[in-house]
Amino acid sequence: MTSALDSVENHGRRPPSMSDVAARAGVSHQTVSRVLNTPERVRTSTRERVQQVIDELGYRRNRAAHALATARSSTIGILTIGNAHFGPSSTVLAVEAAARSRGYFVSVSSLESAESGAAQAALGLLVDQGVDGIIVVAPLVDVAEFVERAALNIPLVIAAANPQATPTGKLRYVCVDQxxxxxxxxxxxxxxxxxxxxxxxxxxxxxxxxxxxxxxxxxxxxxxxxxxxxxxxxxxxxxxxxxxxxxxxxxxxxxxxxxxxxxxxxxxxxxxxxxxxxxxxxxxxxxxxxxxxxxxxxxxxxxxxxxxxPFELLGQAAMEALAEVQAGAAPKPGRFEAVLAPELVVRGSCAAPRRR
The missing domain is CATH 3.40.50.2300 (Response regulator)
Structure with missing residues (x-):
């Protein structure tokens, strides 16, 4: 298989382009674009042939050009309480993995405190970057209330078991059942x-x-x-x-x-x-x-x-919910887009009480 380095040398030391992929695969420029952006609309055999050429040439999408052409940044923002807490940090890692699998970059903005003012500042940083959506991994009462009040005109998902959750056209909740x-x-x-x-x-x-x-x-x-x-x-x-x-x-x-x-x-x-x-x-x-x-x-x-x-599943559920908002789907019945079940792990620290 041709390496990415070989393909650069074969094209005058420039990165392979979408046109190079199209020429090698014997398809149109538009077909390559569909494989990259809406693969479900391309016949399986054609999609597989184009993907094989992409791999052989080492083609990498020009994200800046893609953003200009589509008015989308291909970046998901994550608003989080920080990495000092096991639950949020595990969820952030799961969201990052789920986002990458869907072709997104991730931009993380951490709260400096649990106050709503800190949420406003951190949320503003993500909005200013032009992210395509934001997933909130900060299960704090004040933060959830602020995000709901903010009513931003971009897709939002909050990963928290908020009993006051009120999904809207742009906002969804996912959670583990606490x-x-x-x-x-x-x-x-x-x-x-x-x-x-x-x-x-x-x-x-x-x-x-x-x-x-x-x-x-x-x-x-x-x-x-x-x-x-x-x-x-x-x-x-x-x-x-x-x-x-x-x-x-x-x-x-x-x-x-x-x-x-x-x-x-x-x-x-x-x-x-x-x-x-x-x-x-x-x-x-x-x-x-x-x-x-x-x-x-x-x-x-x-x-x-x-x-x-199940933090990994929570990250996947958050990305799926964000995709639903981006697609304009209506909220599912109830307060939450997804409610995930935890699991009991029995080890040595519990036993029947000793008679006294």
């Missing part, structure tokens, strides 16, 4: 025999944290069950560690919970460290279950039971 994930965690603990269960909740400014806390309260509002609520000041392991130290004595005394549902795996990891320091055994003295399934959770001692979120 209530279903909470049910998986809490019902697993109840099935093991736990009746006194605590939830270490995440930041209340996060939509996902609020959804998990509300569902925890609903699930525990049953005869024979006792719900305890501990609030972490952030999502990091250090915050779980602080909560663990604060409540270790009551667990040791038998007055505390026999199981804890942590709002994410990092908080669960911090709890394990604190309990180990204070002489509490997991899961013999207290069970712990997390959320997200970060890679390191499988390698703790004990390994941490958790709820896995």
């Amino acid at each position: 209530c279903a994930g909470t049910r998986l965690a809490v019902e697993h603990l109840i099935a093991l025999g736990h009746q006194r269960i605590a939830h270490v909740s995440g930041l209340s400014t996060w939509i996902d944290a609020s959804e998990r806390l509300a569902e925890f309260r609903r699930l525990m509002d049953r005869p024979g069950l006792q719900a305890l609520e501990y609030r972490a000041d952030g999502w990091a392991a250090a915050h779980g560690y602080a909560v663990g130290l604060e409540h270790a004595d009551e667990i040791l005394s038998g007055q505390g919970p026999t199981a804890i549902f942590a709002a994410n795996d990092y908080i669960a990891q911090g709890l394990l460290r604190a309990f180990w320091e204070r002489g509490l055994r997991v899961p013999e003295d207290v069970s712990v279950i997390g959320f997200d399934d970060v890679e390191s959770s499988a390698f703790f001692v004990p390994s941490i039971s958790t709820v896995r979120q």
